[in-house]
Amino acid sequence: MRLLDDVPLTEDEAQYVDAARAANTVRGYRSDWREFTSWCGHHGHQPLPAAPAAITGYLTELAQAGAKVGTMSRRISALKFAHQLRNLPDPTGHARVVAVWEGIRRTHGAPVEQSTPLMPPDLFDVLDACPTTKTWKTPGRPAEPDLAGTRDRALLLVGFVAALRRSELAALAVEDIDDHPNGLVLTLPRSKTNQTGEETELVVLPRAANRDRCPVTALQQWLSLAGIVQGPVFRGVGKNNRASTTALNPGSINALVQAAITRAGLDATTYSAHSLRAGFVTYAHLRGASDRAIAHQTRHRSLATLGTYVRVQQAWTDNAATQLGL
Template sequence: MIVRPGEPGGVERVHHDPLELAAELPLSADEAAYVEAARAPNTLRGYRSDWAEFTAWCDRRDRPALPAAGDTISLYLTELARHGAKVGTMSRRLSSIKFAHQLRDLPDPTTGARVVAVWEGIRRTHGAPPDQAAPLMFPELDDVLANCAQTRVWKTRPPEPDLAGLRDRALLLVGFCGALRRSELAALTVEQITEHRRGLVLALPRSKTNQRGEEPELVVLPYANRRSRCPVTALRAWLDAGEIASGPVLRKVSRGNRVLDRALHPESINDLVHAATMRAELVGGPYSAHSLRAGFVTYGHLRGASDRAIAHQTRHRSLATLGAYVRIETAWEDNAATQLGL
């Protein structure tokens, strides 16, 4: 509901969900569905959260959020920066505000001279490299895998293979060897897996860099020389034990050691990787699901793989992006500081 100025309540109140704004437009059901499909689900969740935060801020200051004035945006950014918000967070908030206005055919309030000047100053003053997850790779990954549970022991029934442990091993090895994002791991289905004489091929219909899905992205999972490090072996063991023949690959496991039909949420995958590293008592974190992808890039570089070969698997469009993953490791290579003899 929207309360117009002059009506009881005085201040214009807006929806706290930017997608609800589309419902006020003369759209057919099919058109509305396509509007929602125009953005990835994770992006839409972020827009919803950011828009709710912005409109709540506007309500507290008796300022209209839709349409938002330039001084409202600049004041909002200034307050966020003063309270320590990261530049990346503020950038996402601006995108959410822009999206909400676009849905109502309103001018973009984030492009005015006042907002641009304040935003440039904030980025120059508070800009910093984004926090990076520590790479998770061998031999540390061996310790993490070894600490995944293998057997469930019961008082009233015989011991069973620990399904959560099998799932976590598959998650870790597929995530590392496939250099997959947590959203890709969560969305992976059995139907996307194809057998190959050298291992398995994953056909990902969509990804962060392929949101329209014109052509699936191919990711290979080769057989490993060591069984304990083989993503193909770990994945097949999980699918066989869980009796998973179709649908989501990575699923929840009940406390009773039963595989459920529900796929893991991307955030759950993050939590599982973090928990696995905690069990192994690894130092040097923080570790997250992204540590698997970062670990693949770093480990591949240390093993002599070219940037182009690494990007073939990670599907990075820019080779320069890979540098952020390996900068710390390569800083020691051929560096005179290590040859001073001090």
Template structure:
């Protein structure tokens, strides 16, 4: 039930954003609908992925309120606590429920309405859910040598056709660039997908990558720099893989990493997180790593995690690692390597027993 004027244009039925759209266009304030240009700036205040998630979460909450006979805006605390209880019983992750609470707070805040997630009733239900259902996040395994090079070796090199001569496989060339750039640069997946040709600067020791915006620099106040060095071995060199891909694909501007058509041609559109995840999963299978007794849990984040872990095992300090990863907190760097180094210099291994 969304009969409040605080949210205009059918807030309860907000559709997810179309790809590339970045605006909370259905949001209004307590004194009426926001003009489209103002609403667009509201949308730009959040990352595109956050905007899409909030809209989807708000629509889900609206559907639940309609079914249960609650008012969505302003929502009573009983609606929020009941909604959280329903989600918890259905097995929703704590992180998912936390984000949905954030969406509810956000839309109420835009309407200058009280936060329905803050009353003691909701806080008590939420604390109970976290205690009973909370679990450590499902962390991706770090992707580093030798498995990194197993995946590189599993990429296709030649594409055969019935009506024309064999050609270098563009998807394979792109995947090699994806893996090696992702590992050496330690870019976040969103940054890797957003990388453009103009962001790649020449350097006598490799390439310098410009990151205009990032998770910790969302407004783009100052571009961040990441290095992409030459590697000693050609097959492991990210610069060689990058140059080979760009040359074969004929890419001179726009996104660096792109989709490849069935006809072995690079398309104008860039990759996104889901497509990167699919490529890594496919290469894990092609390399036979999914047949290991313990199948590795690799995701797009595994490349960044792999860089941190491998650099640490090679003796790099947390500060040196953070110079590449751009972590603001050195404690965040340590979190990546805790599992890999749990046995290092641990008194439990030297008890004389």
């Protein structure tokens, strides 16, 4: 996908084209495009330019196979992107595609599956289950502070209190952390809602009265024990109990959160890294924080968006059904 017209892109131009979409988005588009071209090959269709009938046939087959609407929506975006890079008309805007797609959404649409929020008291149990001491089978080798456990505590507390997405946790660098009399301030050059970096976003990490539950203390302990003074904050930890030089990727952060939850004896099936952000929103709401105050930390641009975080716990709050006296 290197041609936007009849003139090949220069190397520098190609790099900017690659930067036009987030890396995860591009990887997803490539996977979707491979699947669509494979489908076209099996059904005798030309993938590029794609005929509207090919797209509707593809979407219909996906819908009847039980594909989620969100998944199909991304496939449509990938097809649109592929044609855009070839400077071809967008076939996904054709009346036939629009009509079939609207019908699929009305027939198969369902609420977006949400991660279970991770918040106190379960969060405290997960923190307490993080290992603190690393012992060795080698005779005579003294025990050490468990670096992976120290990292996991910092990851959980920072992710929860700062309400960060897993991509933001993966991208966080030491250079993005500033001291403040009340704790720390994190500067996020990029985010899901600020992909071009035109508006620097700030989140705060206040000190907690309980040192064992303080995100500032946990983060500083991790950086100190790992010897990290610059570059990525959250990194892998080897079997030698030493930190790597490269950042964790978002997928690894998701796996670490689920592993930490499992370690505490909880079923991690419905949890993910997003459970930290969802947990912050839910817990802050239950503690009486206003939507505006919550959005100040989560950086939601629309207060209405916070409504997507409504959870089972909130459904019982100030609900007239509980006051009927039946």
